[in-house]
Amino acid sequence: MNEGFKRHIHYISLYQGKIFSIIILGGLIYGIFLTTVINNPPDEIIRYLETILAIIPCSLITNYIRYQIDFCLSMGCTRRNIYLSIYILTAELLVESLAVFLLMKMIASTSITVDIIRSFVISELLSATLGVLNGVLIRRFGFAKMALILVIIYGGLAVFALNSFFLMTEFLSSPSSWLLIIGGILILYGLIVTLFGKRTIDRM
Amino acid sequence: MENAKDLMPLQCKNIIKKYKEKEVLHNIDLTLESGKIYGLIGRNGAGKTTLLSILAAQCPATSGDITLGKETVWENQQTLSHICFSRELNPVAESAIASMKVKDYLKAASIYYPHWDKEMADRLVKTFELEPGKKILKLSKGMLSMLTIILALASKADYTLLDEPVAGLDVFMRDKFYKLLLEEYEKTGRTFLISTHIIDEASPVFEEVIILKDGAILLKENTEDLLSRAVHISGREDAVDAAVKGLKTYRPEKIGRSKGITVLMENGQEFQSSGEISVQPVSLQNLFIALCGDEN
Amino acid sequence: MNEILTQEKSIYLQISEMIENDILRDILLEEERVPSTNELAALYAINPATAAKGINLLVDRNILYKKRGIGMFVTSGAKEKIRQNRKEEFYQRYFKTMMEEAYSLGITREDLIRMIHAEEDKK
Numbered sequence: 001m002n003e004g005f006k007r008h009i010h011y012i013s014l015y016q017g018k019i020f021s022i023i024i025l026g027g028l029i030y031g032i033f034l035t036t037v038i039n040n041p042p043d044e045i046i047r048y049l050e051t052i053l054a055i056i057p058c059s060l061i062t063n064y065i066r067y068q069i070d071f072c073l074s075m076g077c078t079r080r081n082i083y084l085s086i087y088i089l090t091a092e093l094l095v096e097s098l099a100v101f102l103l104m105k106m107i108a109s110t111s112i113t114v115d116i117i118r119s120f121v122i123s124e125l126l127s128a129t130l131g132v133l134n135g136v137l138i139r140r141f142g143f144a145k146m147a148l149i150l151v152i153i154y155g156g157l158a159v160f161a162l163n164s165f166f167l168m169t170e171f172l173s174s175p176s177s178w179l180l181i182i183g184g185i186l187i188l189y190g191l192i193v194t195l196f197g198k199r200t201i202d203r204m
Numbered sequence: 205m206e207n208a209k210d211l212m213p214l215q216c217k218n219i220i221k222k223y224k225e226k227e228v229l230h231n232i233d234l235t236l237e238s239g240k241i242y243g244l245i246g247r248n249g250a251g252k253t254t255l256l257s258i259l260a261a262q263c264p265a266t267s268g269d270i271t272l273g274k275e276t277v278w279e280n281q282q283t284l285s286h287i288c289f290s291r292e293l294n295p296v297a298e299s300a301i302a303s304m305k306v307k308d309y310l311k312a313a314s315i316y317y318p319h320w321d322k323e324m325a326d327r328l329v330k331t332f333e334l335e336p337g338k339k340i341l342k343l344s345k346g347m348l349s350m351l352t353i354i355l356a357l358a359s360k361a362d363y364t365l366l367d368e369p370v371a372g373l374d375v376f377m378r379d380k381f382y383k384l385l386l387e388e389y390e391k392t393g394r395t396f397l398i399s400t401h402i403i404d405e406a407s408p409v410f411e412e413v414i415i416l417k418d419g420a421i422l423l424k425e426n427t428e429d430l431l432s433r434a435v436h437i438s439g440r441e442d443a444v445d446a447a448v449k450g451l452k453t454y455r456p457e458k459i460g461r462s463k464g465i466t467v468l469m470e471n472g473q474e475f476q477s478s479g480e481i482s483v484q485p486v487s488l489q490n491l492f493i494a495l496c497g498d499e500n
Numbered sequence: 501m502n503e504i505l506t507q508e509k510s511i512y513l514q515i516s517e518m519i520e521n522d523i524l525r526d527i528l529l530e531e532e533r534v535p536s537t538n539e540l541a542a543l544y545a546i547n548p549a550t551a552a553k554g555i556n557l558l559v560d561r562n563i564l565y566k567k568r569g570i571g572m573f574v575t576s577g578a579k580e581k582i583r584q585n586r587k588e589e590f591y592q593r594y595f596k597t598m599m600e601e602a603y604s605l606g607i608t609r610e611d612l613i614r615m616i617h618a619e620e621d622k623k
Binding site: 240241379382383386387389390404408409410411427428431432479480484485487 | 505507508509510511512538541542544545546547548549550553600601603604
């Protein structure tokens with residue numbers, strides 16, 4: 001990966017810190033709200049809140065495209081590096097949002113234990129820190145190594161989220177098709193956004 | 205001076221820029237040799253900002269090439285790392301820079317510019333009395349200009365383009381800017397291309413001046429050479445007409461029997477001086493007005 | 501030094517004239533070092549290439565010479581040389597204009613001679 005891309009990712013990682021804090025906060029509030037405030041929340045409320053939660057990272061990406069890109073271009077960043085960063089940003093947010101949803105789902109659909117909440121908080125902090133450290137990691141280890149590290153950690157996160165077979169079977173036995181729909185929408189949105197972002201840049 | 209002078213020139217070849225169907229830059233050919241300070245002057249709407257933006261590959265040309273030495277500039281990270289385009293900051297409420305603080309902006313610059321001189325940036329922030337913690341949206345026009353100047357100087361880019369860096373600055377600050385620019389130029393031999401509306405003040409600093417008129421380059425010449433070719437002739441109309449016969453003239457002014465006119469001679473040409481006409485040198489600003497005013 | 505630059509004349513010519521004026525006024529002495537191109541450029545806020553042009557003009561006229569690695573120096577006999585040059589330029593610079601002005605005002609040769617005598621009597 002060239003120097004310019006590393007520099008751009010470094011800058012983005014500073015910007016991401018803000019995004020991830022919002023996601024964590026949103027996820028925490030959602031989970032706590034569902035599990036402590038409302039007993040047996042009706043499906044509609046769950047879907048409504050999940051949708052809102054899904055919109056947050058997407059709107060943050062859109063915000064990035066609409067405003068940050070102009071700034072990055074004015075600092076001499078190439079369009080190619082910006083496309084790449086959009087793909088990376090979108091992929092990261094998708095993965096992490098899905099992880100949040102899965103964990104939240106689990107917390108909402110099973111009895112909470114302190115362990116689960118603790119693990120969730122730790123895993124989310126870890127993924128947020130990684131997002132912020134992306135820049136450092138890329139500069140230190142190079143893109144390939146960094147990608148490997150991220151895949152391992154995010155993969156581990158996903159595995160952890162789906163960890164307990166017991167939870168998984170219970171989870172899947174009453175399949176929440178809504179989660180799958182949201183996941184699908186997020187992926188679709190991610191694709192649209194990267195395309196949209198590319199066209200926005202091309203028109204600048 | 206250091207090896208900035210070894211860099212090949214930054215060149216525009218046959219640049220055309222169209223917005224929708226309107227052509228705003230027509231067949232621009234421009235060579236910026238390294239190690240000079242160039243001035244870019246032109247009326248509002250002549251295309252200065254567009255040209256600078258295209259030179260820095262931040263805006264795509266409709267056709268034509270920009271090259272640095274043998275390399276193209278467009279989307280070329282290597283060559284782009286030698287160029288800095290410091291444009292006028294216009295913090296629209298929702299834009300990325302609006303909520304940034306001065307120190308965030310400079311931190312971002314330190315990330316993007318590989319040769320960033322942090323010590324110089326900090327020193328200039330103190331000199332200009334900018335508050336690092338202040339949001340860009342809250343800065344006055346003058347402070348915004350100071351920030352663009354800091355970006356341009358501390359970037360240490362071999363080719364630095366500044367778009368109206370003195371807008372909003374009072375006369376003392378403008379003076380400071382010219383001094384800082386010359387100081388940096390003498391130390392490093394970097395190439396600067398500066399667009400400005402404050403022409404006479406800046407012209408002694410420009411080794412060469414480029415005049416952009418209606419999207420085309422009217423002239424590009426050593427400033428002193430250009431001014432030595434320009435005179436203003438006035439007197440009785442027939443005497444003036446006789447004196448300037450065969451020469452290129454601009455912006456005739458008449459009142460009663462008196463006439464004044466600006467003349468731009470070719471090399472080797474002379475006008476016929478006589479006791480009946482007044483001959484005066486023309487400042488760059490007045491020459492620009494004569495060449496680019498509406499009457500032509 | 502310290503004269504103000506005007507728009508009336510090329511900057512590099514003004515630079516060379518200023519240095520010559522200083523030599524005539526004993527502000528710069530022969531065999532003394534003259535401010536460098538960079539010092540002049542900084543002092544007057546002008547492009548160093550312009551300052552260099554002014555200095556080179558004086559080098560061509562043998563008013564200044566370069567000591568490698570040290571700087572520009574006033575040549576011996578520069579003061580006299582400048583005076584000579586200016587005597588020759590006197591006609592173009594002052595006399596011709598005066599004559600043209602006198603002619604257009606109808607001042608005769610006799611009037612001019614009378615003025616010259618009157619000035620000399622004052623001294």
